[in-house]
Amino acid sequence: MPYDPNTIESKWQKIWQDTGSFRVPAKSDKPKYYILDMFPYPSGHGLHVGHLKGYIASDILARYQRMRGYNVLHPMGWDSFGLPTERQAERDNLPPSEITKRNIRTFKKQMNLVGLTYDWEREFATSDPSYFRWTQWIFLRLFEMGLANETDVPVNWCPALGTVLANEEVKDGVYIETGDPVERRIMRQWMLKITAYADRLLDDLDTVDWPQQVKELQRNWIGRSEGAEIFFEIEGYGPITVFTTRPDTLFGATFFVMSPEHPAVEQITTPARSDEVRAYVEKAGRMSEIDRTDVTREKTGVFTGAYATNPANRERIPVYIADYVLMGYGTGAIMAVPGQDQRDWDFAEKYDLPIIRTVQPPEDFDGEAYVGEGPAINSAFLDGLEVEEAKRRMIEWLEGNGEGRAAVTYRLRDWLFSRQRYWGEPIPIIHGPNGELEPETNLPLLLPERDPEGDALRDHEPFSPLERATDWVNTTLPGTGEPAKRDTNVMPQWAGSSWYYLRFIDPNNQRLPWDEALEENWMPVDLYVGGIEHATLHLLYARFWHKVLYDCGLVSTTEPFQRLFNQGMVHSRSYRDNRGRYYYPEQVYEKDGVWFTKDGDVLLNSRIEKMSKSRYNIVRPEPVIREYGADSLRLYEVFMGPLEANAIWHTEGLSGMRRFLDRVWHMFEISNVHETLTDSEDLERLLHQTIEKVTRDLESLRLNVAVSQLMIFVNEANAQGGVSIDTLSRFIRLLAPFAPHISEELWQALGNKEFVLNAPWPDFDPDKSVEKEVTIAVQVNGKLRARLTCRSGADEDSVKAAALADSSVRRHIEDREVEKVIHVPDKILNIVVKRPRQ
Numbered sequence: 001m002p003y004d005p006n007t008i009e010s011k012w013q014k015i016w017q018d019t020g021s022f023r024v025p026a027k028s029d030k031p032k033y034y035i036l037d038m039f040p041y042p043s044g045h046g047l048h049v050g051h052l053k054g055y056i057a058s059d060i061l062a063r064y065q066r067m068r069g070y071n072v073l074h075p076m077g078w079d080s081f082g083l084p085t086e087r088q089a090e091r092d093n094l095p096p097s098e099i100t101k102r103n104i105r106t107f108k109k110q111m112n113l114v115g116l117t118y119d120w121e122r123e124f125a126t127s128d129p130s131y132f133r134w135t136q137w138i139f140l141r142l143f144e145m146g147l148a149n150e151t152d153v154p155v156n157w158c159p160a161l162g163t164v165l166a167n168e169e170v171k172d173g174v175y176i177e178t179g180d181p182v183e184r185r186i187m188r189q190w191m192l193k194i195t196a197y198a199d200r201l202l203d204d205l206d207t208v209d210w211p212q213q214v215k216e217l218q219r220n221w222i223g224r225s226e227g228a229e230i231f232f233e234i235e236g237y238g239p240i241t242v243f244t245t246r247p248d249t250l251f252g253a254t255f256f257v258m259s260p261e262h263p264a265v266e267q268i269t270t271p272a273r274s275d276e277v278r279a280y281v282e283k284a285g286r287m288s289e290i291d292r293t294d295v296t297r298e299k300t301g302v303f304t305g306a307y308a309t310n311p312a313n314r315e316r317i318p319v320y321i322a323d324y325v326l327m328g329y330g331t332g333a334i335m336a337v338p339g340q341d342q343r344d345w346d347f348a349e350k351y352d353l354p355i356i357r358t359v360q361p362p363e364d365f366d367g368e369a370y371v372g373e374g375p376a377i378n379s380a381f382l383d384g385l386e387v388e389e390a391k392r393r394m395i396e397w398l399e400g401n402g403e404g405r406a407a408v409t410y411r412l413r414d415w416l417f418s419r420q421r422y423w424g425e426p427i428p429i430i431h432g433p434n435g436e437l438e439p440e441t442n443l444p445l446l447l448p449e450r451d452p453e454g455d456a457l458r459d460h461e462p463f464s465p466l467e468r469a470t471d472w473v474n475t476t477l478p479g480t481g482e483p484a485k486r487d488t489n490v491m492p493q494w495a496g497s498s499w500y501y502l503r504f505i506d507p508n509n510q511r512l513p514w515d516e517a518l519e520e521n522w523m524p525v526d527l528y529v530g531g532i533e534h535a536t537l538h539l540l541y542a543r544f545w546h547k548v549l550y551d552c553g554l555v556s557t558t559e560p561f562q563r564l565f566n567q568g569m570v571h572s573r574s575y576r577d578n579r580g581r582y583y584y585p586e587q588v589y590e591k592d593g594v595w596f597t598k599d600g601d602v603l604l605n606s607r608i609e610k611m612s613k614s615r616y617n618i619v620r621p622e623p624v625i626r627e628y629g630a631d632s633l634r635l636y637e638v639f640m641g642p643l644e645a646n647a648i649w650h651t652e653g654l655s656g657m658r659r660f661l662d663r664v665w666h667m668f669e670i671s672n673v674h675e676t677l678t679d680s681e682d683l684e685r686l687l688h689q690t691i692e693k694v695t696r697d698l699e700s701l702r703l704n705v706a707v708s709q710l711m712i713f714v715n716e717a718n719a720q721g722g723v724s725i726d727t728l729s730r731f732i733r734l735l736a737p738f739a740p741h742i743s744e745e746l747w748q749a750l751g752n753k754e755f756v757l758n759a760p761w762p763d764f765d766p767d768k769s770v771e772k773e774v775t776i777a778v779q780v781n782g783k784l785r786a787r788l789t790c791r792s793g794a795d796e797d798s799v800k801a802a803a804l805a806d807s808s809v810r811r812h813i814e815d816r817e818v819e820k821v822i823h824v825p826d827k828i829l830n831i832v833v834k835r836p837r838q
């Protein structure tokens with residue numbers, strides 16, 4: 001009987017579902033293991049094979065941990081509030097909840113087709129009232145703790161979307177997701193005080209097992225700077241404080257600069273200068289922060305007519321305003337030290353202001369501002385001291401004379417928490433007649449009906465769709481019954497994903513967000529798998545909420561995610577004409593390495609890009625599964641390269657996986673008929689080595705290497721004409737996390753009554769796995785690219801499989817076709833690939 005994945009796979013998927021095999025018991029004698037995927041936004045496009053990479057990897061780990069004897073929590077849900085659904089609702093005139101439901105159905109079906117072990121009884125969507133009731137409840141905890149406030153703040157207003165956006169959502173003056181331009185405005189908004197947790201968010205990074213890169217991104221995002229605050233007396237006004245990281249350079253402060261938004265600007269400006277100052281302030285207000293801080297832009301500013309006194313040398317220095325000083329950072333005012341700061345240097349040159357060096361540059365230095373190390377000069381009592389020592393001495397002097405103090409500042413801003421949209425969690429606050437803010441006592445606070453007429457209003461002014469629902473807006477104060485109004489903002493999409501991992505622990509609890517004992521049992525998440533794009537937004541917000549919940553005594557751990565893994569992205573070939581229009585692969589053809597459209601023969605640029613709907617280069621899982629099977633798809637997704645690396649998708653590449661599974665099937669057939677087979681000593685050794693390696697590689701998520709080891713084993717087993725029943729039984733269990741359907745089928749054929757899903761992970765005997773090893777030089781087109789340690793006598797296929805799993809070899813092959821392979825046993829493997837096209 002040949003291997004037929006389609007029948008096997010649908011059969012086992014049905015059996016697993018019917019027997020509730022993925023259900024996770026709340027209580028168990030087994031130790032717990034919580035493995036979580038970053039849950040998706042259920043868009044209208046469904047999942048493509050790029051999305052599946054992380055889900056498959058985590059599923060392999062979940063199945064492995066299950067076999068290792070853990071009670072594994074592996075849930076899935078939907079991050080379903082958000083803009084795209086709301087916009088689709090506007091276009092199709094359907095309720096967003098309907099669209100969400102439909103999209104979730106597609107996603108779920110696709111996930112089940114791949115054999116993912118999610119416990120669907122724990123499923124929820126962030127837009128379910130039974131879920132967002134608790135998101136609102138957590139918001140009220142933040143409100144009670146004084147961590148949620150309404151403030152007038154400069155915001156990123158996006159006219160096209162009719163809403164404000166968080167700083168994190170804006171880059172180069174446009175909304176990251178859609179490219180719509182964003183402008184600055186002052187608006188009254190809900191802010192969450194994430195800055196109050198800056199130090200803990202930094203310090204606790206040391207306690208989690210996360211990729212260094214992500215930790216570094218968070219550290220930079222929080223951006224802690226140590227330095228000093230120094231008080232400068234402004235003539236006829238009073239003191240204004242600056243923040244500096246270089247108090248040692250105070251003797252070189254030859255002018256003073258304030259942000260155009262600084263509250264004292266109007267008062268200190270002399271009448272003669274006020275017209276010019278006002279004009280400058282207005283102009284700066286229209287510019288984005290990104291443009292203002294662009295170091296390459298020519299510096300601009302205006303003199304206010306005021307003078308300040310440098311506290312170190314009592315010099316009288318002019319006060320300017322300039323847009324390169326931002327109000328949201330430090331104190332919004334700086335002492336300008338052109339000798340050591342390039343921005344200040346540029347400004348001094350332009351406005352003809354004095355420059356004094358206070359750090360001695362090396363002799364060969366011929367630049368402008370000198371930012372490096374060196375002894376202090378022109379600085380009285382600091383002269384001769386190195387930078388660090390000089391900073392310390394200056395702070396001592398400032399504190400001793402009441403002229404300043406040591407200070408820390410952060411780049412992190414508070415979290416802008418209001419959105420003027422419909423499809424989000426309503427903010428559960430009631431505004432009383434005298435400006436009082438009262439929490440909503442009756443949760444969930446549901447959304448009113450959507451008013452389609454309201455969409456048109458969006459084009460004009462800041463406007464929230466909830467304002468149109470007057471019956472909903474008008475209410476009474478819970479205490480006094482006086483007439484009052486509901487808040488008309490909704491929460492940003494990041495709210496629902498900031499605590500969902502806690503709800504999976506106890507998703508159907510009607511009384512509490514989660515049960516205390518269950519939380520203690522399951523937290524923290526042992527392994528969290530998702531994309532690096534969430535390094536600063538979601539992962540920082542969720543850590544912040546978790547710490548607040550910890551302070552409320554509601555969770556038992558200080559961090560939510562113990563180990564984090566970022567899977568790489570899947571790329572594929574896209575086709576675009578020079579007007580920037582994309583074409584589907586079905587619409588193009590190739591001639592001599594050049595691409596054309598089928599109709600009209602337009603020349604196309606073809607390149608490898610991130611797989612995405614907008615680039616017309618996505619591959620859907622359904623046809624791939626129909627042709628090759630879900631097990632081949634699972635193997636291919638993790639065999640494409642190291643899990644953390646980006647990889648290029650080639651659907652034809654799945655035939656290699658399919659052939660491997662054919663060989664597994666064959667191995668079973670030739671072994672099972674000769675039930676009495678015994679293994680050679682070599683094969684037994686290889687088996688134990690395989691168990692050892694695959695186990696180790698699973699622990700470190702080197703899934704591609706694990707798969708190549710499984711391939712090596714099967715090749716050898718077939719070369720030897722089959723294996724013993726005991727060896728088959730062990731091998732099938734090793735294969736089961738990767739290719740669960742075929743494994744279940746073969747496991748049953750071996751006469752097992754239980755699922756391989758629940759079978760124990762095989763042990764290996766270290767004494768049996770040792771052997772003679774050799775080092776093989778791997779070349780790509782004759783150039784040495786790697787040295788591999790292999791079993792002596794390994795055949796060409798095995799060495800090749802190991803070589804192709806090596807990251808440096810893969811890098812040199814890229815997506816080029818392998819033309820031939822030259823193998824000198826125990827010595828060299830030379831892989832010859834096609835030269836790149838011109």
Ligand code: ANZ
Pocket residue numbers: 225243244245246249259324325326327328329330331332333334335336337339340341
């Ligand atoms: C004097 C000085 C001398 C500075 C020197 C730097 C070098 P980081 O490291 O990013 O924290 N600064 C302070 N507040 C600012 C604001 N609101 N807008 C723009 N710039 C501001 O940078 C801190 C330094 O950036 C501060 O130290 C200040 O310039 C400037 F040789 O003060 B410094």
